[in-house]
Amino acid sequence: MAAYNKVTPEIAERLKAVVGGKRFSAGDAVNPDYSHDEMPIYGKYFPEAVCEAESTGEVSAIMKICAENRIPVTPRGAGTGLAGGAVPVCGGVVLSTARMNRILGYDMKNLVVHAQAGVLLQDLAADAQEHGLMYPPDPGEKTATLGGNVSTNAGGMRAVKYGVTRDYVLAMTVVLPSGEIMRLGKTVCKTSSGYSLLHLMIGSEGTLGIITELTLKLIPQPDMDVSLILPFADVAGCIAAVPGIKLSNLDPQSIEFMDIDIIRSSAAFTGSPVFPTEMCGEPVGACLLVTFVGNSEDELFAKMEKLAGVVEEAGAMDVLVVDTPTLKKDVWAARSSFLTAIEADTKLMDELDVVVPVDRIAEFLVYIRGLGDDVGLTVRNFGHAGDGNLHIYCCSNDLPEDEFKKRAKAFMDKAYGKCAEFEGQVSGEHAIGHAKKEYLKESVGDTAYGLMGAIKNVFDPDGILNPGKVCTDTCREGE
Numbered sequence: 012m013a014a015y016n017k018v019t020p021e022i023a024e025r026l027k028a029v030v031g032g033k034r035f036s037a038g039d040a041v042n043p044d045y046s047h048d049e050m051p052i053y054g055k056y057f058p059e060a061v062c063e064a065e066s067t068g069e070v071s072a073i074m075k076i077c078a079e080n081r082i083p084v085t086p087r088g089a090g091t092g093l094a095g096g097a098v099p100v101c102g103g104v105v106l107s108t109a110r111m112n113r114i115l116g117y118d119m120k121n122l123v124v125h126a127q128a129g130v131l132l133q134d135l136a137a138d139a140q141e142h143g144l145m146y147p148p149d150p151g152e153k154t155a156t157l158g159g160n161v162s163t164n165a166g167g168m169r170a171v172k173y174g175v176t177r178d179y180v181l182a183m184t185v186v187l188p189s190g191e192i193m194r195l196g197k198t199v200c201k202t203s204s205g206y207s208l209l210h211l212m213i214g215s216e217g218t219l220g221i222i223t224e225l226t227l228k229l230i231p232q233p234d235m236d237v238s239l240i241l242p243f244a245d246v247a248g249c250i251a252a253v254p255g256i257k258l259s260n261l262d263p264q265s266i267e268f269m270d271i272d273i274i275r276s277s278a279a280f281t282g283s284p285v286f287p288t289e290m291c292g293e294p295v296g297a298c299l300l301v302t303f304v305g306n307s308e309d310e311l312f313a314k315m316e317k318l319a320g321v322v323e324e325a326g327a328m329d330v331l332v333v334d335t336p337t338l339k340k341d342v343w344a345a346r347s348s349f350l351t352a353i354e355a356d357t358k359l360m361d362e363l364d365v366v367v368p369v370d371r372i373a374e375f376l377v378y379i380r381g382l383g384d385d386v387g388l389t390v391r392n393f394g395h396a397g398d399g400n401l402h403i404y405c406c407s408n409d410l411p412e413d414e415f416k417k418r419a420k421a422f423m424d425k426a427y428g429k430c431a432e433f434e435g436q437v438s439g440e441h442a443i444g445h446a447k448k449e450y451l452k453e454s455v456g457d458t459a460y461g462l463m464g465a466i467k468n469v470f471d472p473d474g475i476l477n478p479g480k481v482c483t484d485t486c487r488e489g490e
């Protein structure tokens with residue numbers, strides 16, 4: 012297959028003509044932010060040019076120019092990704108959909124919203140609420156775009172009850188690598204109508220097409236909710252309580268897990284210690300944060316009573332009700348900022364976003380702690396205990412970068428090996444990007460990895476869309 016071409020001054024002029032001078036940059040004028048996402052440890056790669064599109068037509072026109080000239084294109088939303096997915100590892104053009112940020116309208120009879128791909132999660136959440144509706148997916152980073160969320164199949168803190176982003180996408184407008192515009196899906200609740208290209212596009216990390224518009228399912232806003240903090244003496248006891256909570260038919264919206272180290276970091280970062288570090292003089296080892304939604308106070312009270320019985324038996328040190336709107340806001344703000352709290356006091360870090368069967372979480376975390384000690388890295392962790400998705404960070408403040416990377420690689424090799432032994436998956440929600448390809452290949456095996464590559468070739472025979480990601484091995488060498 013032919014090599015990629017460079018963005019020549021002539022091609023740059025053609026791209027600039029599509030988006031206009033203010034939304035085009037090239038060479039030294041490119042904002043360095045486009046060279047990385049939220050994990051710069053995976054390397055910085057500068058694009059030759061950046062185009063900030065404002066319409067599907069512009070995206071299509073840019074793709075046509077790049078397809079004609081075999082120039083790699085990396086789609087980008089807000090750049091909050093954690094796997095290097097939006098980073099232009101093969102150079103070429105970064106095509107940002109962040110300015111496509113209009114909510115196009117609600118269909119109240121069918122409970123859907125039509126929105127452009129660059130709308131921020133926080134903006135849709137707030138706007139839907141004003142319509143008495145809720146968009147259930149709730150990933151921690153609220154300034155991510157909907158296009159990024161759909162492309163990574165983002166999860167978040169309500170997945171245990173409502174599912175993940177995939178479950179809320181009914182239709183989309185997508186621009187194929189050739190520049191052709193396609194509509195996938197319909198505003199219907201079910202379908203058995205051939206292969207689901209819509210679901211292939213969801214979670215494909217911008218390697219199959221560029222999403223420009225979305226039709227998303229909403230639900231009526233629940234009347235009320237209550238959150239409870241459940242402190243435990245240790246991690247194992249804390250995690251062991253989770254299956255009992257799930258089995259008790261209480262249908263929690265969230266079951267979040269945090270250990271004492273992250274509780275302390277979060278308190279230092281936010282300046283508001285909302286999670287307990289000791290109960291009646293006894294040290295707390297870990298906490299669960301559980302939320303219920305309901306339509307009346309009686310309903311919520313009954314759920315809380317039943318939960319108290321279940322977790323008391325499981326060894327909870329107490330059941331703390333998050334009982335004021337201010338406390339609720341502070342508790343969830345603290346939970347949402349765990350990663351930012353780690354970033355704030357860590358110089359170098361790498362992350363693991365594995366998902367394991369719920370009954371193996373504690374064992375996995377104990378293994379990981381030991382692994383951190385073995386390789387000489389600090390381990391921080393928290394996660395979505397209700398669905399087995401763990402966010403584990405190996406960190407260092409004093410190692411040189413080369414030595415850190417060597418140790419992090421040794422850590423990751425063993426951690427992913429243990430995840431495979433536990434029948435887990437490489438990524439629960441942050442996706443593969445270019446950082447986790449090797450582990451994806453090992454995890455799914457040659458046949459599945461080969462099929463992924465074959466699907467990619469059908470959509471993108473010239474390999475120009477987000478090369479070097481998920482299942483494409485390298486950038487093309489020059490001819």
Ligand SMILES: Cc1cc2nc3c(=O)[nH]c(=O)nc-3n(C[C@H](O)[C@H](O)[C@H](O)COP(=O)(O)OP(=O)(O)OC[C@H]3O[C@@H](n4cnc5c(N)ncnc54)[C@H](O)[C@@H]3O)c2cc1C
Nearest residue numbers: 088089090091092096150151156158159160165166217222
């Ligand atoms: C503090 C913090 C907390 C986080 N918490 C969570 C969490 O709880 N759950 C979770 O799932 N993630 C979480 N993330 C990760 C991140 O926010 C998500 O991966 C998010 O979905 C990325 O959206 P984005 O707009 O920033 O996309 P980007 O980072 O810009 O891109 C991500 C991927 O999507 C592709 N892409 C972006 N836009 C488009 C488009 N329009 N068409 C096609 N492809 C596109 C890119 O090519 C790339 O492969 C967190 C990140 C941070 C920094």
